Amino acid sequence: MNARDSVRSHPWRWLAAAGIVVFLVALGAAVLYVRSLLQPERFTTLLQSQLANAGLMLSLDKPAAPALWPRPAVQLQGFRLSSIGSTAPLLAATEARIVVPWRALLHRELAIQRLEIQSPRIDLDQVQALTSKLPHAQGAPQLPRIGAGIRITNGTLVRDDEPLLFDIDAETGALLPDVPFHLTASAHDGADRAGRLALEALPHHQGDTLRFDRIRLAARLDGGAGIDVAGSAAWKGGPDAAAALQGSLTLPARAIANGSSVAPTSGAASTPRKYAVAMQIAPARGATPLVAILKLDGANEHVDVRVPPLALLDWWRGVLTAAPGKPLGLPPLQGRAQVDAVDYGPLRMRGVRVDAGPEVAPLVAGSAPAPASTTTKKEVAH
Numbered sequence: 001m002n003a004r005d006s007v008r009s010h011p012w013r014w015l016a017a018a019g020i021v022v023f024l025v026a027l028g029a030a031v032l033y034v035r036s037l038l039q040p041e042r043f044t045t046l047l048q049s050q051l052a053n054a055g056l057m058l059s060l061d062k063p064a065a066p067a068l069w070p071r072p073a074v075q076l077q078g079f080r081l082s083s084i085g086s087t088a089p090l091l092a093a094t095e096a097r098i099v100v101p102w103r104a105l106l107h108r109e110l111a112i113q114r115l116e117i118q119s120p121r122i123d124l125d126q127v128q129a130l131t132s133k134l135p136h137a138q139g140a141p142q143l144p145r146i147g148a149g150i151r152i153t154n155g156t157l158v159r160d161d162e163p164l165l166f167d168i169d170a171e172t173g174a175l176l177p178d179v180p181f182h183l184t185a186s187a188h189d190g191a192d193r194a195g196r197l198a199l200e201a202l203p204h205h206q207g208d209t210l211r212f213d214r215i216r217l218a219a220r221l222d223g224g225a226g227i228d229v230a231g232s233a234a235w236k237g238g239p240d241a242a243a244a245l246q247g248s249l250t251l252p253a254r255a256i257a258n259g260s261s262v263a264p265t266s267g268a269a270s271t272p273r274k275y276a277v278a279m280q281i282a283p284a285r286g287a288t289p290l291v292a293i294l295k296l297d298g299a300n301e302h303v304d305v306r307v308p309p310l311a312l313l314d315w316w317r318g319v320l321t322a323a324p325g326k327p328l329g330l331p332p333l334q335g336r337a338q339v340d341a342v343d344y345g346p347l348r349m350r351g352v353r354v355d356a357g358p359e360v361a362p363l364v365a366g367s368a369p370a371p372a373s374t375t376t377k378k379e380v381a382h
Contacts, residue, residue, distance in 0.1 A: 039066075040065060040066055040074040040075075041063075042110055043064070043098050043110070043112060044058075044064045044074065044076070046112060047098060047112060047115065047148075050112075050146065050147070051081065053145075054144060054146075055083060055130060056083065056084065056090075056130075057081070057082050058079075058080070058081060059082070060076055060079060060080075061077050061078020062078060064076050064077075064098075065077075067097065071099060071102070072099075072100045072102065072105050073097045073098060073099045073100060073116075074097065074098040074100065075095070075097055076095065076096040076098065077095060078094065079092070079094070079120075080093075082126075083126060083129060086126065086129070088123065089123065090122065090126030090127050091121070091122050091123070092121050093117050093119060093121070094118070095117075095119075096115065096116060096117045096118065097116040098112055098114075098148075099112070099113045099114040099115070099116060100113060101113040111147070112147065113148060113149070114148055114149040114150065114151055115149070115150050116150075116151045117150070117151070117152050117155070118154065119153070119155065120152055120156075121156050121158060122155055122156065122157045122158070122168070123158055124158065124164065125159055125160065140207075140208035140236065140237060141235055141236070142205075143176075143177055143205070143210055145175070145176055145177075146174060146175040147174050148174060149172055149173045150170070151171045151172075152168060152169065152170045152171070154167060154169070155168035155169070155170070157187070163190065164189065165187040165188070165189055166188055166189070166190070167188055168185065168186070168187040169186050169187070170185035170186075171183070175203070177203055177205055178202070179203075180201075180202050181200070181201050182198075182199065183197070183198070183199040183200075184196075184197070184198050184199075185197045185198075188222075193221065193222045193223065194222045195219065195221045195222070196219065196220045197217075197218070197219045198219075199216070199217050199218075200214065200215070200216040201213070201214060201215045201216075208237075209234050209236050210236075211234045211235075212232060212233045212234070213232045214230075214232070215230060215231050215232055215245065216230045217229050217230070223252050224251065224272045225250060225251055225252055226249075227247070227248070227249050227277065228248050229277065229279065230245065230246070230247055231243065231246060232244060233245075236283075239284035239290040239310065240283045241283055241290060242282065243280065243281040244278075244280050244281075245278070245279045245280075246277065246278040247276075248274060248275065248276060248277060249277040250273070250274050250275075251272065251273045252273075253271055253272045273298060274298065275296045275297060275298040276296070276297045276298075277295070278293075278295045279292070279293070279294055279295075280293040281293075289308045289310060290308060290310060291306050291307070291308050292309055293305070293307075300340055301338060302338045303335070303337040303338075304335050304336055304337070305333055305334065305335030305336075305356070306333070306334045306335050307332070307333055308332050311332040312333075315329065316331075333356045335354075336353075336354060336355050336356070337352070338352075339353075340352075
């Protein structure tokens, strides 16, 4: 039987074969067309420009390459982010991807949907060095415009080359005015205790003020600790900042043993401690500095303290650099606290009452515990 007779005898089989060939040719042409549209150098240049606006420099071990599966993207090898002027990377990863939206690609628009980073190593020392270089300018602040989301999977946070957090998974949306922003993150420490964080906010400009409305912050730690607050914040530049957040705070329950409160044990039947929490930031006005106010209200526990953050930072620097024998000033805290019990490691205190203010006398160096445990306790009942 010749080919013509075969076609006459089995027409549908030949039509199907012809259809498959046409489909494969069309698919190959589409792949080549999409690859020609990607042009990886365009997107790496755009990403480098956006990162430079945030004080970051991007470097790669190899030229970027196009990738089509599972979505159009630009593949990056040997991905490193460094603070401009620094040679030490604050983030390094073997692989990363610039995900390109189909709509932008087909319309030949230059846009980035998301930056995906796999197994990065994040250096906390370099991150802190970068934040210390950020300008503290007076006047109307501007929101950094970051049009792409970021996704990090299986990251590690290190400090002094020692791992602090493992299995970091984080994802953010675009950071743009009048566009809802979100951040979700999870990680665990060396003791395999996990934590989760979720943040939502709507940033926008109102005159010379940068506002964050519809703030929702929720954080949870294994063991029962968690916080869930909502509110708004505003910033006019420098110390002219204000915020108001309220919600709830949950702390792990204390098991009852021998008539006294102790740290919870495995399987202990007890109820977590819940508090109503309110946090407020009052802006600096004249000689009055920026002040953070914290209020906690539980069944039998109450905290109401005022802390000037900038003065507290100056106080801590003074503690670290104090000469031997020099009196140690108390931290700049004001307020009162009534707490049933404090359990932290080997520290056990019961019936704690605190009255802190400027009238409390400073401590003489050597007569108090180490600086980290220096407090403004005026009255402590055991």
